[in-house]
Amino acid sequence: MQSSRLLPGDEEPTNTCYQAGLSSLNRATFRVKSPPKQGPRASRRSEEASVERSHSTIMADEGADAVSIEESFLGSLLKEIFTSPLNVFLLGVCTVLIYKIFRSSDGSGGATGPVEPPVPKMKRQDMTLEQLKQYDGMGEHGRVCVAVNGKIFDVTRGTKFYGPGGPYSAFAGRDATRALATFSVKDVKEEYDDLSDLSSMQMDSVREWEMQFTEKYDYIGKFLKPGEQPTEYSDDEETKDTKAKTDD
Numbered sequence: 001m002q003s004s005r006l007l008p009g010d011e012e013p014t015n016t017c018y019q020a021g022l023s024s025l026n027r028a029t030f031r032v033k034s035p036p037k038q039g040p041r042a043s044r045r046s047e048e049a050s051v052e053r054s055h056s057t058i059m060a061d062e063g064a065d066a067v068s069i070e071e072s073f074l075g076s077l078l079k080e081i082f083t084s085p086l087n088v089f090l091l092g093v094c095t096v097l098i099y100k101i102f103r104s105s106d107g108s109g110g111a112t113g114p115v116e117p118p119v120p121k122m123k124r125q126d127m128t129l130e131q132l133k134q135y136d137g138m139g140e141h142g143r144v145c146v147a148v149n150g151k152i153f154d155v156t157r158g159t160k161f162y163g164p165g166g167p168y169s170a171f172a173g174r175d176a177t178r179a180l181a182t183f184s185v186k187d188v189k190e191e192y193d194d195l196s197d198l199s200s201m202q203m204d205s206v207r208e209w210e211m212q213f214t215e216k217y218d219y220i221g222k223f224l225k226p227g228e229q230p231t232e233y234s235d236d237e238e239t240k241d242t243k244a245k246t247d248d
Contacts, residue, residue, distance in 0.1 A: 086205075089183040096167055100160060119143055119156050126221040126230035127152055129175065129192050136173030137163040147175040147223040149210040154218040175223060180209045192226055
């Protein structure tokens, strides 16, 4: 009867298939998987994608900053315009002028009847306030005169603005100095105004208006103070003044 024990020198019986399977299982269980290595091309594509994402982020940030700066600029501009009475007045004047220009250019504001002959030029003369009031656009030829800083101007060419129904009709036949200084169309007095209470800044503005009227309209004469005597002008002086204005 054979013993089942292993004797010294004997080898333990083995199963070749069993040992091979066990070895494969051990290798599969304890093998450490390393991440796949990227080649040079894949690495370059990854870097390019990263750079592109960074560039897109920077462009988006710059776009947001540009929009913010533009909104801030527009806000500051609007605040500067609407918080200054002078800017508001000038904006209104520009709006009226632009409207008149476009209205004239498309023919909607033009007269459909025959063109009226030009108003004859006025002779050089000084005027009191009572004399000036006669030239409010309601008299002969519809002539309109306005006094600015002691000078009288024939503004008949600007009847659309200073004549009856115009936005500045309150200036017609009146001294418009105070109204121009205070930027208020209604600030026109019916009596002589010595303007003594106007500030130096307001008088600077008045002198600018005076220069504009001098460049655009015909100068007629002085606006006389109460009791002041008028100057007698000769035809030679009128001719000399007309020639000087033409040369300018």
